[in-house]
Amino acid sequence: MSKFDHIRQFYDSEVNEALQSIMHHPMMKALMSFTFPDVDEAVWMEQLKRTHSIRDFQVNFIYQSVQRVLEKSSDGLTTSGFEKLDPNTAYLFISNHRDIILDTSLLNVSLFDHGMIMTASAIGDNLVQKSFLLSLSKLNRNFLVQRGLSPRELLQSSKLMSEFMYHLLTKENRSVWIAQREGRTKDGNDATHPGVLKMLAMACEGKDVIPFFKKLKIVPVSISYEYDPTDALKMPQLMAEANDEVYIKEKNEDFITLISGIIGQKKRIHIHVGDILDTELDKIGAEFDNSNKQIQALAQVIDDSILSTYRLWPTNFIAYDLLHKTDQFSDKYTQKEKQLFERRLEMKLGAEVKTLRDGFLAMYANPVINKMKYENV
Structure with missing residues (x-):
């Protein structure tokens, strides 16, 4: 067994069996009938039976699903900055986070359209409690961020995830997506949490963090929706925080938010990929010799990229x-x-x-x- 087994996505050798186990599930049938409304059930089932890799599943099914979502609930997706990326290079995309599923799905659609390597993407294990959703996420190259851990368990889990992302980027040449902070931005203020960068740096095991971060090829990403499909759903939590109250999620709240994000009206959407952070890291390394200060400065550089390139709408x-x-x-x-x-x-x-x-x-x-x-x- 690999030490990454309980957080990793499926291997291609596991894909067909996983698909066969969920293809008759009511939610799979609903997803397929939404994606292929004019295709007979037997046809897409036969196609699934012949699918043996994550890429084939993403390209032939999930890509089509996202296109249907765009067609039904938006006025289109535009992109900028992708021409700066090399098609054969793996990047660590650090993105602002507005929607549970769509942020990373739309980035992957854009990467595929530009002939780039699609990402492995972090997802909170609280979002995939149901076995069907867990299988679907692992089929879509998601790896699990473990939530609700004790401080000691959190430290071990963070180190494992850091090592896994480093492994994907440097050993498998697989791009990775991660949000700039835990949870979606609810108030429109996109800010990189230094804790995310500290978690990433765990894999460098006490060595200088600047050369380590350069190896990751960090690319900040800004994504903006003209209408946030979950805007009203974010209000109760913001109200609780404004009143200094502890916010407790309703049962199934994450799932409702997930579905609302997919089907809710978004109007126009824009994704911009920033410059690969390289000379900026050199400057940070020259200016600060303390790793905490270097991480704070890197968080600011990522924020500067995301906020300055964010597409504003009417x-x-x-x-x-x-x-x-x-x-x-x-x-x-x-x-x-x-x-x-x-x-x-x-x-x-x-x-x-x-x-x-x-x-x-x-x-x-x-x-x-x-x-x-x-x-x-």
């Missing part, structure tokens, strides 16, 4: 103007777009519109405030 400018009772950005949107956004605000928040209004607007307005630190928007 919804962001509308929210800023509504929140600050101004018309500063009125040239960035039409009255119709403003009316649609205000209607969404009322529909999503219902009777609680007054209580939750500012939090909802701040979620969309904060990316404008953050981008203003880098340029005139």
Whole structure:
């Protein structure tokens, strides 16, 4: 047994058996009928029986599913920056995190469209408690981030995950996606948690972290949705935090959020991949000789890349103007777009519109405030 067995994705030799075990599951049938509405069940089942690798499953099935999601719930996906990447090189993509499934799925679709290596992606084990979801995630090259551990277990788990990602990147030439922080950004303020970088650095075992990070070929990624399909679902947690209360998730809350993110309206979506961090790491190494300070500085460099390249939409400018009772950005949107956004605000928040209004607007307005630190928007 490999020491990575309880967190890794399936090997290709395990794919066919895993597919055969879930192909009759009601959720698999629902996914396939959504993806291939005009295809007879026997046809896609036969195709699944002939699938023996993760890549084949991703390209022939999951890629098609994501295209259907885009077709049904968005006004399209645009990308920028991919031309800077080498098709044969593995990268560590560190991304802002807005949607549980789509952030990494859309990045993989974009990588495939640009002829690049698709990623192995981190996913919290709390999201795949059901055996079907666990199998589907491992078939989609997800590896597990263990949640709810004691401090000692967390240390061991973090070290194992660090070693696994390093193994994927350097031994298997497999790109990796990881979010810049645990959990999705709920308030629109995308920030890299230094703890994520400390976890990554565990695999360098006390050696200088700068050469280690250079080996990983870190690429910051910004993803922005014109409408966040889970915006209203994020409100209760933001309210609890604002009132200094401990937020306790409802049963099945993660699953509801996962589904809402997939089927909810997103309008336009944009993914930008930043520059590979290289000279920036040299500068950090020259300026700081303490690894903690180096990690703090690296977190700031990643933030600078993500925030400065984040695509702003009319919804962001509308929210800023509504929140600050101004018309500063009125040239960035039409009255119709403003009316649609205000209607969404009322529909999503219902009777609680007054209580939750500012939090909802701040979620969309904060990316404008953050981008203003880098340029005139």
